[in-house]
Amino acid sequence: MSDGPLHLAVALDGAGWHPAAWRSHDAGPGALFTAAYWTRLVTEAERGLLDFVTLEDALGPQSAAPHRPDDRTDQVRGRLDAVLLAAHLAPLTTHIGLVPTVNVTHTEPFHVAVGIATLDHASRGRAGLRPQIAPRAADAAHFGRRTTPQLTDDDVRDPELIAERLRPLFAEATDVVEVARRLWDSWEDDAEIRDTATGRFLDGAKLHHIDFEGAYFSVKGPSITPRPPQGQPLVASLAHASTPYEFAARGSDVVLVTPRDRAGAEAILAQVDEAVDRVGRDERARPLRRFAELVVFLDDEPGAAIRRKERLDDLDGATYTSDALIFTGGSGELADLLLDWRAAGLDGFRLRPGAVPHDLTAITRRLVPELRRRNAFRTAYGTGTLRTRLGLPHPRNRYARPC
Numbered sequence: 001m002s003d004g005p006l007h008l009a010v011a012l013d014g015a016g017w018h019p020a021a022w023r024s025h026d027a028g029p030g031a032l033f034t035a036a037y038w039t040r041l042v043t044e045a046e047r048g049l050l051d052f053v054t055l056e057d058a059l060g061p062q063s064a065a066p067h068r069p070d071d072r073t074d075q076v077r078g079r080l081d082a083v084l085l086a087a088h089l090a091p092l093t094t095h096i097g098l099v100p101t102v103n104v105t106h107t108e109p110f111h112v113a114v115g116i117a118t119l120d121h122a123s124r125g126r127a128g129l130r131p132q133i134a135p136r137a138a139d140a141a142h143f144g145r146r147t148t149p150q151l152t153d154d155d156v157r158d159p160e161l162i163a164e165r166l167r168p169l170f171a172e173a174t175d176v177v178e179v180a181r182r183l184w185d186s187w188e189d190d191a192e193i194r195d196t197a198t199g200r201f202l203d204g205a206k207l208h209h210i211d212f213e214g215a216y217f218s219v220k221g222p223s224i225t226p227r228p229p230q231g232q233p234l235v236a237s238l239a240h241a242s243t244p245y246e247f248a249a250r251g252s253d254v255v256l257v258t259p260r261d262r263a264g265a266e267a268i269l270a271q272v273d274e275a276v277d278r279v280g281r282d283e284r285a286r287p288l289r290r291f292a293e294l295v296v297f298l299d300d301e302p303g304a305a306i307r308r309k310e311r312l313d314d315l316d317g318a319t320y321t322s323d324a325l326i327f328t329g330g331s332g333e334l335a336d337l338l339l340d341w342r343a344a345g346l347d348g349f350r351l352r353p354g355a356v357p358h359d360l361t362a363i364t365r366r367l368v369p370e371l372r373r374r375n376a377f378r379t380a381y382g383t384g385t386l387r388t389r390l391g392l393p394h395p396r397n398r399y400a401r402p403c
Contacts, residue, residue: 006338006376007348007390009097009291010045010363012038013056014076016355017295018309019064020316022076024355033080035088041356042089045096048364049378051389052097054130054236054350057082059103059139067151069138075316083115090123097386099128099236104176105169106134106143109219112176113183120228125385128234131177133169135162163243170247175214177235177251182210184232185397186222208399230385231395238293240323245275253392254289256350258324265292265344289347289390293324294337297354298362300330309354324352331366339376347390 014032015022022029031037038055045053061077063070082100089098098119102112112129120127134140137150148169155161163170191206210221236254239245248255255272259265269290276288299305305328313319320326327334338349353359371377382389 021355109179113180125229159241163241
C-alpha cells in the first residue's frame with residue numbers, strides 16, 4: 001500500500017516524549033491527569049485529520065531505565081488508564097481512531113477483549129489495541145501471581161537480547177491477541193434480533209464458545225459484548241527485533257518499527273517480510289500495514305527545534321535519546337524525510353511529539369498542510385471505520401456458517 005495515501009498517527013504520552021517536556025512554558029503539568037487535557041490533545045489530532053492516536057500505558061510508574069523502577073521525582077510519574085481514557089474520548093470525537101496501549105502480561109485476555117470491543121461500540125468503529133508485554137520484573141509484584149524475567153543492563157543494549165529473554169512473554173501475548181480475536185468473533189454480526197413483538201432478543205445459535213486451550217490459559221467464551229462494529233478492532237504492535245516482528249506478523253494489523261534512515265527502513269521491512277513468510281501469513285487475505293516511528297521536535301525557524309531540545313536536555317541533566325529516530329527541524333524537512341522513507345515500502349508513520357502541545361500542533365498545523373501541498377495527505381476524512389481508512393477489509397466471522 002506504500003504507493004497509496006500517506007497515513008499519520010501520533011503517540012501521546014504525558015507532556016510529551018522528552019522527560020523534561022512537562023517543564024516547557026506551555027505544557028500545563030497541573031492538568032496532566034484531567035480529562036480536559038487529553039480531550040484537547042485528541043481533538044487537535046482530529047483537527048489535523050490524523051488516522052489515529054495511541055495512548056501510552058504501563059503497570060508501574062515511568063522510569064529512566066526501561067527494565068527497572070527508579071526513584072526520580074523530577075520527571076513525570078503516573079498515568080491515567082489508557083482504555084478508560086479512550087472510552088471517555090470516544091463520544092467527544094467523530095473520526096479519529098483511538099488505540100490505547102494495554103499490558104497483556106498481567107491482564108486477563110477476556111478483559112482485554114471486552115474492553116476493546118466496548119470501545120469500538122462507543123466510538124462506532126474507531127477502536128484499536130496496542131498490546132504490550134511487561135518487560136519489568138517489578139511490575140509482577142503489583143499482582144503477586146507470578147514472576148517475570150529480570151532484564152540486565154546488558155540485555156537492554158541489544159534488542160535481540162531483550163527479545164530472546166522475553167520470548168515466553170511474547171508467546172503468551174500471541175495467545176492473548178488470538179483469544180481476543182476469537183472472542184470478538186464469538187457473536188455473529190446478526191446475533192441480536194431485538195424483536196419486541198416476538199420477544200426474541202437474541203439468536204442463541206449465533207453465539208459461540210471459543211474453547212481456547214493454550215500453554216498459558218484457557219478461555220471458554222463467548223464474550224459478553226456483541227461483535228464490534230469493525231468485526232476486528234485494529235491491532236498495532238511496536239517491534240524492534242525478530243521475535244516481536246513475528247508477534248506482529250501473527251496477530252497485528254499494523255507493525256510499528258524504528259528505522260534510523262531509509263536504508264534502515266528497507267532492512268527492517270525485509271525482516272518483517274521474512275517474519276510474515278515464517279508464520280505463513282497470507283497478506284492478500286490479512287494485510288499488514290507498516291508504520292515507522294519518529295520522535296518529533298518541529299519548528300520552522302532554522303535551528304529553533306534543536307535549541308528547544310537542548311534546553312529540555314539541560315533541564316533534565318542528560319541528552320535525550322530514544323529507540324526511534326529523533327527529528328529536529330522544520331515541516332518541509334520532515335515532509336521530505338517521510339516521503340523519502342515511504343518509498344522504502346512504508347504505509348505511514350506514528351509520530352511521537354517531543355513536547356505537547358507545541359509539537360502536536362506543529363504536526364497538525366504545519367506538517368499536515370505541507371504534505372497536502374505535495375498531494376500526499378487527505379483534505380477530509382472519508383466515511384467508514386478505522387480499518388476502512390487504513391485499507392483493511394472487514395474480517396469474516398470465523399464461526400459464521402457460509403451463506
